[in-house]
Amino acid sequence: MKLATFWINQSLFAVDILLTREISPIHQITHVSKAPPYILGLINLRGQIISVVDPSYFLHNTPSSTNKNCRFLIITSNEDLKHLKRMQLIDDVKLGKEPLAVKIDKIDDVIDINESQILPPPSTLSGIDREMISGVVEVDKELIVIMNMPKFVAKILDAENKAR
Amino acid sequence: MDERMGDLLIAYIEEAKDHLNVIETSMLALEKEGHSSDLIDSMFRGIHSIKGAAGFFQLNTLVYLTHHMEELLSAAREGFQLNEETLNLIFKCMDILHDMFIDVENSDDFEVEELVQELIKVMSKTSEGKQEQSPKEIGPDDTVDLSHLVLNNKPQIEELVKQGLLAFSVKLYPKNDILDCSLTISEFIDQAISVGVIIQVEPPSFLDDPDKKYNSKEEVLLLYCTVMELELVPLALQLPENQIASVDIDEFTAVINLPIPSTEDDEKGAPKSNTALTSSSRDETLRVKVSQLNKLVDNVGELILSRKQVTQALEPYMTELPNLAPIVKNINGVVSDLQEQIMNARMQPIGSVFSKFPRLIRDLSRQLKKSIELKTKGDEIELDKTVIEALSDPLTHLIRNVTDHELELPEERVENGKSATGTVLLNAYHQSGQVVVEVKDDGRGIDPEKIASTALNKHICTQQQLQHMSSEDKIRLIFSPGFSTAEVVNDIIGRGVGMDAVKNNIEKIGGSVDITSSIGVGTSVKLTLPLTLAIVSSLLVEVDQQSFILPQVNISELVNIIATEKKNRVEVIQNKNILKIRETLLPLITLGELLELKDYSYDLFDENKSLQIVIIEVDGISLGLVVDLVVGIEEIVVKPIPQYLVGIDIYSGATILGNGEVALILDLSVIAKSQAGENQAQTISSDSKELQIDLTSIANSYLIFDNGSEENFSIPVSYIKRIDQYEENKIQKVGPKNFLEVQGKALPLIHLESFLEIQNPSPLDSQKAKVLIIDHESHFFCLLIHNIVDSKSMDTDLDSSNVSSKILEGSMLLNDKLTLFLNIPELINASDGRF
Incomplete structure (x- = not known):
């Protein structure tokens, strides 16, 4: 499987590339007052209004800073997944109704790994919400944390429902 | 069910709903006009189509019910009279069909046995009559009798027909139709079997010996069952249309080779033009998600x-x-x-909503023992799909109200000299870029005094307020929140519950509601609707350099208070900011603080800034919102708030501005309600020093004013920057010229008397006199006027034949008074020499 890797708060993360739609340069974010702190605001992605979320809140429990290397990792929607499922490229996973932009500090690479290379998250992994992680993989002696995107999206939606 | 099947099923449901509507319309017409073979045909066709496809999807209960309905209608086509009782039975079946299509996947769980038994009972009566009928005529010589084939296989065919399949007789010339098309016989058979069932073939050797050679005259007869409609069979089998005919198993005969188009055969007795119409319109539309x-x-x-x-x-x-x-x-x-x-x-005709009401009226009139006629006008008027959907509930509510309470019993109507039948008119029409839907009746009307006393009892308004109200305004109290609740049903006011709900629903989609009524004559409720929900005219404002959108429907006016006026206009009462405007006090809220913008504070009393205030009015609550900057009116495309943000109720949507920036749309009703508990507007008198211009459609609005002469004058509102009260002590005289100090600047002040001959000028009343501050291409000047008459939005049709001066554009009669329209650029030219 192919993973997109990226940096958030000096840690290397990865996500299944099939669950991403694109990586977009930073847009002007419209701040949404009264929104939960992990929602950075809204962006206009070619005519579609998309929420931007700061993953650091869930992964590290701190807000992240913004610099010129920042990018938006656009996570696809259920609508797009249908197509992938039909082609039997992915299992039955669920994301949001709409795409979601995840702010990342820097894009790294696209790596091709074998699923057998994925290890369970080591117990030494601290400071990261383990629920959001589907495993780790070691590439060139570097440990990459694979994000569980469906869980991550579900968590945001869940937090949203609770707020309501 | 796989994906493709799912899509097909959705298309089927949509189509079935259309069929049900057509059937119901025909039934209502049938009830009114009596037996008509056209109407029965259209009902039969509808049910037949529903049944056919239901069999394809293996919706067995649907097939079971529609099959028996079809039987009954088929009998009706042959002359069986559908009496009221039978029609009621069919209506009942229709209701359950409607329900089944709402939840098709579980349609097999519906209980239809009772209805089917009733249908069978009615059918048994028809069959008695049917036997006396002469058997159907068999066609002319060129038809082939297939009856022996059908007879041999009758039980099997009947079974298949019950499952929703149709039987066809197919005539084949194997050489021309198959072999010459580079197909083999077995390929043809495989193709036929993939979409249907071959019951019998004559000669049987066609099946048994696929390699047999045929000459061009040899023919084969096929008895074939499939779910496909007659039009589709030739396509599927790649055969000429005229070689296929449907088989009516009850008649045991089949008709082949009719020279007329084969569709006619299936739709016997239907008028030709009608058939042509439906089939051609089918080609011109396409369902799109x-x-x-x-x-x-x-x-x-x-x-x-x-x-x-x-x-x-x-x-x-x-x-x-x-x-x-x-x-x-x-x-x-x-x-x-x-x-x-x-x-x-995205537009749909409003008739699609109207069409559900004849049935409602029919049921209600029976239930209430009233005789009611429903008329509709403007069915073809088109509105956005979303508006159409949102309209259904409020209209149902209004129609229920009318039939329940407005329309009298027949005896009462006759006593009052009206016809026994009450009329409800649903009328849709275009009016200045919007669509008006009127629900009008000729019932007993609404007594404004009764409404007023109820409103008083419910503390919706005070005695004092009532004194200033016209009867129209009193009737409008019916829309006040809390006016009609379940306890005050009709006895008191003659009108049912929830008019405020109707108002809310309509306002939610950017429309407005008005009501007029006269006692004994009837009532009319007018819903004014935007053509589309997707594009809304809105006010763009800025707070803390962020743009926000306020829907224009809820905005009553914009007020700009200059820095020096603040002290007189803004007061703090019990820690709350209050704006004095004309006769009232309004709560004044800073939008930035309401939104809890980070690090934002706004000093209302900063002496260097003027205040920009948007006055909003929602559900009878008015308040002023202070913003940093009013940018202007924009037509915006409304998009829903993303899923990840739905918990925040203060936003009703979002949009993308011209510069690509995302802006949030504020839900003003939420803002107003959140403030309503805390602040109550009170009525006191305060003298206003500014006059506000109504914001709506500044584009062709004109201000009409009195200049102490017989004529009125008018200028386009777009030139007017501000209107100030005239204050003599602010005028500075420099030689023959007058200047007025406005915001620290001295602007030339002119009076039209200096440019035009004014007949019998009346003296200036300094209480009423105003100064218009006019801005044309950065030429500022002040125009002194005697009094403001009106502001109007209109298309002008000026007569320029009778004007004598260059500074006049022309004249027009407005409210029976000659009104002269000023040409501002010319006025500036003319006045330049005088400054």
Whole structure:
């Protein structure tokens, strides 16, 4: 499987590339007052209004800073997944109704790994919400944390429902 | 069920709903007009189509019910009279069919046995009559009798027909139809079996010996069952239409080779023109997913944005490249056209909502023992799909109200000299860019005094307020929240519950409601609706450098208070900021603070800033919102709030502005309600020093004023920057010229008397006199006027034949008074010499 890797708060993360739609340069974010702190605001992605979320809140429990290397990792929607499922490229996973932009500090690479290379998250992994992680993989002696995107999206939606 | 099947099923449900509507319309007409073979045919066709496809999807209960309905209708086609009782039975079946199509996947769980038994009972009566009928005529010589084939297989065919299949007789010339088309016999058979069942073949050798050679005259007869309709069979089997005919198993005969189009055979007795119409309209429309259309709307929005950017980027090269300008212009035109077309594609005729009411009226009139006639007008008027959907509930509510309470019993109507039958008119029409839907009746009308006393009892208004109200205003109290609740049902006011709910629903989609009524004559409720929900005229404001959108429907006016006036206009009462405006006090709220913007504070009493206030009015609550800057009115494309943000109720949507920035749309009703508990507007008197201009459609609004002469004058509102009270002590005289101090600047002050001969001028009343501050291409000056008469939005049709001065554009009669329209640029030219 192919993973997109990226940096958030000096840690290397990865996500299944099939669950991403694109990586977009930073847009002007419209701040949404009264929104939960992990929602950075809204962006206009070619005519579609998309929420931007700061993953650091869930992964590290701190807000992240913004610099010129920042990018938006656009996570696809259920609508797009249908197509992938039909082609039997992915299992039955669920994301949001709409795409979601995840702010990342820097894009790294696209790596091709074998699923057998994925290890369970080591117990030494601290400071990261383990629920959001589907495993780790070691590439060139570097440990990459694979994000569980469906869980991550579900968590945001869940937090949203609770707020309501 | 796989994906493709799911899509097909959805298409089927949509189609079935259309059929049900057609059937119901025919039934209602049948009830009114009596037996008509056209109507029965159309009912039969509808049920037949529903049944056919239901069999394909293996919706057995649906097939079971529709099969028996079809039997009954088939008998009716042959002359069995559908009496009221039978029609009621069919109506009941229709109701359950409606329900089944709402939840098709579970339609097998519906209990239909009782209805089917009743249908069978009715059928047994018809069959008695049927036997006396002469057997159907057999066609002329060129038809082939297949009866022996059908007879042999009758039980099998009947079984298949019960499952929703149709039987056809197919005549084949194996050489011409198969072998010459480079197909083999077995390929043909495989194809036929894949979409249906071959019951019997004559000669049987066709099946048994696929390699047999045929000459061009040899023919084969096939008895064939399939779910496909007659029109589709020739396509599926790749045979000429005239070689296929449907088989009516009850008649045991089949008709082949009729020279007339084969569809006629299936739809016996239907008028020819009608058939042609339905089949041709079927070709011209296409079902498209709404999500797909919305996607197109998004894309077009983005295209418009890109177009703007391209135009800007190319601007410097426009003169260098002479060919560029026409190309850009062409793109502009095409993109605008594209946007319009896509918006139009979302439009639906309002008749699709109206069509559900005849049935409602029928049921209600029986239930209430009233005789009611429903008339509809303007069914063809088109509205956006979303508006159409949102309209259904409020209209149902209004119609229920009318039938329940407005319309009298027949005896009472006759006593009052009216016809026994009450009329409800649903009338849709266009009015100044919007659509009005009127629900009008000729019932007993509403007594304004009764409404007033109920409102008083419920503390909706005070005695004092009532004194100033016209009867129209009193009737409008019916829309007040809390006016009608379940306890005050009709006895007191003659009108049912929830008019405020109707008002809320309509306002939610950007419309408005008004009511007029006269006792004994009837009532009319008018719903004014936007053509589309997708594009809304809104006010763009800025707070803390962020843009926000306020829907224009809820905005009553904009007020600008200059720094020096603040002390007189803004007061703090019990820690709350209050704005004095004309006769009332309004709560004043800073939008930035309401939104809890980070690090934002606003000093209302900063002496260097003027206050920009948007006065909103929602559900009878008025308040002033202070913003940093009022940018202007924009037509925005409303998009829903993303899923990840839905918990925040203060936003009703979002939009993308011209510069590509995302802006949030505020839900003013939420804002108003959150403030309503805390602040109550009180009525006190305060003298206003400014006059506000109504914001709606500044584009062709005109201010009409009195200049102490017989004529009125008018200028376009767009020239007017501000209107101030005239204060003599602010005038400075420099030689023969007058200047007025406005915001620290001395502006020339002119009076029309200096330019025009005014007949019998009346003296200036300094209490009423106003100063218009006029801005034309940065030429500022003040125009002294005697009094403001009106402001009007209109198309002008000026007569310029009788004007004598250059500074007049022309004249027009307004409210029976001659009104002279000023030409502002000419007025500036003329006055230049005098300053």
